[in-house]
Amino acid sequence: MSDGRVLDILSAIDMQVNAGEAVAILGPSGSGKSTLLGLLAGLDQPSQGRVSLLGRALGELDEDARAALRAGRVGFVFQSFQLLPGMTALENVALPLQIGRRRNARGQAEALLHEVGLGERLSHLPRQLSGGEQQRVALARAFAGDPQVLFADEPTGNLDADSGRRIIDLLFGLRDRVGCTLLLVTHDQQLAARCDRVLQLDAGRLVDAT
Amino acid sequence: MSAAALAFGHWRAASRDPGLRLLAVAVVVAVAALSSVAFFADRVERALQQQGAALMAADLVIEQGAPVPQDWLDKADALALRHARTLTFPSVIVANDRPLLVQVKAVEAPYPLRGRLRVDTPQGEVSQVPASGTAWLEGRLRDRLGAQIGVTDVGLGELQLRAAGVLVDEPDRGGNLFQLAPRLMLAYDDVQRSGLLGPASRVKYRLLLAGEADRLQQMRAWLEDRLPRGSELADLENARPELRTALERARRFLSLAALCASLLAGVAIMLATRRYVDRALDGAAVLRTLGMSAAAVLRWHLVQLLLVVIVATALGSLGGLVGQQALVSVLGDWFGEALPAPGLRPALVGLLFGLSMALGFAVPTLLRVGRVPPLRVLRREMDAPGLAAWTVWVLAAGGFFGLMVWQVQDLRLAGGMALALSAALASMMLAGRLLLLALNPLRRAGGNAALGLAALARYPQLTLLQLAGFGLGITLLLLLAVVRVDIIDTWQGSLPEQAPNHFLINLQPEERAALAELLLTRQIANSGLYAMARARLVAIGDRQVDPEDYTDLRARRLAAREFNLGFSADMQRDNRIQAGNWWEPGEPPRAQFSVEEGLAKSLGIQFGDTLTFDVAGQSVRAPVTSLRSVAWDSFNVNFFVVAPPQMALDLPVTYLTSLYLDEASEGLTLELVQQFPAVSVIDVRPILVQVRAIMERGALAVEMVFVFTLLAAALVSVAAAQVSRDERAREVAIMRTLGASRRRLLGGLLAEFGLLGLIGGLLAAGLASVSGYVIAVELFELPGRVSPDVWWFGIGGGTLVVGLVGWLATRRLLGVPPLQVLNSD
Secondary structure, eight states, X not given: OTTSOOOOSSOSOOOOXXXXXXXXXXXXXXXXXXXXHHHHTTSSOOSSSOOEETTEEGGGSOHHHHHHHHTTTEEEEOTTOOOOTTSOHHHHHHHHHHHTTOTTHHHHHHHHHHHTTOTTOTTOOGGGSOHHHHXXXXXXXXXXXXXXXXXXXXXTTTSOHHHHHHHHHHHXXXXXXXXOEEEEEESOXXXXXXXXXXXXXXXXXXEXXX | OOHHHHHHHTHHHHHTOHHHHHHHHHHHHHHHHHHHHHHHHHHHHHHHHXXXXXXXXXSEEEEESSOOOHHHHHHHHHTTOEEEEEEEEEEEEEETTEEEEEEEEEEOTTOOSSSOOEEEETTEEEXXXXXXXEEEEEHHHHHHHXXXXXXXXXXXXXXXXXXXXXXXXXXXXXXXXXXXXXXXXXXXXXXXXXXXXXXXXXXXXXXXEESOHHHHHHXXXXXXXXXXXXXXEEOSOOOOHHHHHHHHHHHHHHHHHXXXXXXXXXXXXXXXXXXXXXXXXXXXXXXXXXXXXXXXXXXXXXXHHHHHHHHHHHHHHHHHHHHHHHHHHHHGGGGSSOOOOXXXXXXXXXXXXXXXXXXXXXXXXXXXXXXXXXXXXXXXXOOOOOOOHHHHHHHHHHXXXXXXXXXXXXXXXXXXXXXXXXXXXXXXXXXXXXXXXXXXXXXXXXXXXXXXXXXXXXXXXXXXXXXXXXXXXHHHHHIIIIIHHHXXXXXXXXXXXXXOOEEEEEEOGGGHHHHHHHHHHTTOOBOOOEEEEEEEEEEETTEEOOGGGOOSHHHHXXXXXXXXXXEOSSOOTTEEEEEEOOOOTTSOOOOOEEEEHHHHHHHTOOTTOEEEXXXXXXXXXEEEEEEEEEOGGGOSOOOSEEEOGGGGTTSOOEEEXXXXXXXXXXXXXXXXXXXXXXXXXXXXXXXXXXXXXXXXXXXXXXXXXXXXXXXXXXXXXXXXXXXXXXXXXXXXXXXXXXXXXXXXXXXXXXXXXXXXXXHHHHHHHHHHHHHHHHIIIIISOOOOOOOTHHHHIIXXXXXXXXXXXXXHHHHHHHHSOHHHHHHTO
16 A cells, blocks of 8 residues: 555455355455455465465466466456457357367357347447446357356446346356356345355455355 | 478468568558669659750760761661761851951751750741751850841851851750850851861761660770770760759659668667567567577567568558659659650669668567567566667668668768757657656656656656657657748748849949949949969879879869859858868968869879969969859859959959849840940850759759658558557556546547657757758758647647647557456456
8 A cells, every 4th residue: 555554355265166156255344245256266466365266376377377277268248248349249259269279169159149039139349238248259259268266356236127137037047058157246235145155245355255 | 390481380370460461561661762763863863864964965975176087977867866967166256347256156956956046036936957058146145146037147257157046055065154255056067068177177076876774884985995085975965954953852752751760660670570479479478488489489480570661661662662653743754755664673662672671670679579488478577678779760761771771872971961850759758768767756646746746757668668659659740740840931032033143244343334334324233253264184182183183084074174264252052062161251362272072182282282273374373272162053153263352453354143024124145245345145045044044943842852851750650559459558558447537548549658758859859959950951952940839749749749649559558358457468
């Protein structure tokens, strides 16, 4: 901090998520949920401690090696959708498949968009879609590579209740089909309850695990 | 899929990016401006070569003291080259019982091979060689002899020739205006019967050749082994120095204007890239979470940029082709005949230039994309570290400087621009920092204007970037809009209406007083009388001067010919000292020379060298104490080498002057010739007309290139206003949500842009004044004079235009529903 004091955002966190498990990280704003998610996904590095993902210790990998580890095996869903504004829905979904050098990327992407109910909106740009639709594209993109792990950061945070519900149904439906591990950050108790396990975070510490 | 393949695959997505679109337009404008001038300059250069050929009446000339051997002619025939022989020698002719020294020239058809021979005959103007038994007489020869065309016979050796026409123009008369003896032209076969071509005669034989370049090259190679010592082989000679100077200035104006346009476009490119990168960062972070390596993300964007730039450069080159055609339609008839077709080289230059400029300006900023932390997907405020702003500017400016030097091949011009640019950027940055400091307290104030002004302080980086963008734009625009007019006025003013249009040479010392009185009583404006002597450069230091030592043709000619060594106490107004000092009036008399810098360069004369001249058998030796540049297009009396008057005391000198004769004083020429028989009057009006035309059309051409500059300046303004558009959109949305009225927000935006324009304009006016002065004095060697209008245009125009541009660029933000903006975050 600017006055020289050290601020611990997360501390004394010891957790393990098994393959195929769905885990919710619950906590109020500022409790460090998103930071924890970033660390678990290898988007950031802890100042102390150790994080492993898919059997690899992330601390031993550099930025690019962590990216390579994610490629095709890790999916993301964000609160603010994070679609590329210049790309159509189809292009956005095909992107991870193309990066992972999968064959028939566009065909697979098209099928996924049909699955999330956007078969008629393939060539639409994000700005031509509603918030709920954008998040469905993001879901399709997240599942495009048949990921082993899916990280979701407040996936309904920007949506109305109705759209939020539909997104969650879709998310769990897709997960059931793919069978991937799910790490979900939310402050929504009901949503958290749909997961196998809930971790409660407060002021950077795990206070409860059910 | 590789990053490059992804970039290709997603080119449509790239084409939707507003930053990339703006960048593409900027590249198109920059390349169009540069390549249109490059195309045009290339065509003019080749036209000048053709004109040079016309000045030799051929493409290749061999000159020697012996007749041209028959096998040379046979070889020329074998190579399908056109050829004609000429010979010249001084001789005395007699007509109406008057003997007169003339320069005889005998020519055979199809002389001239290049250029045009013009002869006035009672039957009208003709352009062929004289028929057997007849001669063409130069106008002043006719006047001297009092000859009547078609009636008078002229005796040349054993020949009697009928004066059949007046020689108006002869292409290979050469650049030497001061050829003393007037010309008599006759048929080549006739002269063989004159009995004057004996072994002791001072005859120069020439073989003129013209044809295809590769055939000429073969002929040249064939001849080089056979040329006897003393023979001289000349190809394209320099055009007349008067025309050279004027054309060189016109070319500099054009280059300067084109450079300003492309520099502005470069700034627009940089600003557009900044916006493109800002928008690309979010996407890049997503790509990183999807597993792309940093290098691959960067590669993707680089390929994307490259694609856009290649397409834009090609379009720009096409634009250049159209632009140069417009220049040609204005300037083409400088050259009398059609210009050569546009070549491929300028297209390539434009392409390379556009490519490297776009990359040079864009890549330093684009590097940020490769450094974006993937965590940005969760924390949008996480920025990608870029190079420091000044590094980006320095890299871009350095790259641009390299390109400028390469493109204009003019270190002084490029250096001047680079220096001005650095000074401009430094002062913009300094002023920007001061402005930010001064605005900081406003962040706590609450008025409409304060709201806008505080926005400047909230985004210091963007503010500095915008100030630099607007400021540079206004500076270059002012430089061309106001200073250009000043410089062109001064240039045209350097050749006033009453510029000398006649030269009087070979006046004897004892005739000086009489001539001065005659000019005074007739109120004829003149440049004063100058003493001169015909002098031959014998040695530079201890080294003997031998034309054979020089490989450069101009140097060879200069070394071989006699100079007009001038004597003067004062330096001509249009001269400028480049090294050393001119002699002061009170200085103790000592022998010294001042040498024209072009001559010094050609002959390898250094400042401080001791030169030895042979003046009618007398040896004159003195050190070079100054080097001068000379404005040959001023039509004042000027000399390659000048010495103080006291050095003339023991030498055989004649006097010369230049004067302005209007239509009414035409008759004076004849009177002068009669009163001072030895004096030659040279009419330089045809050259004067040409120089004036170059000045007028040159000014017009600059106006045309200026259109590109205007376009580029508009682009910079738009790009600079767009730089902060996304930040502004968010702020406006939040403020609207908080209840700020449209009027209040608009007031803030206007105040913000208006202040940027005011400060940018103020700085720009100062910079344009200084650089305008320096450009006039240093680059164009004209007196520096910058109109105070620069300040009005700069400050008033800057505030208004930038305020307007900012308002136009951001007013739509006020109409967008706040939720739309906030949701897109």
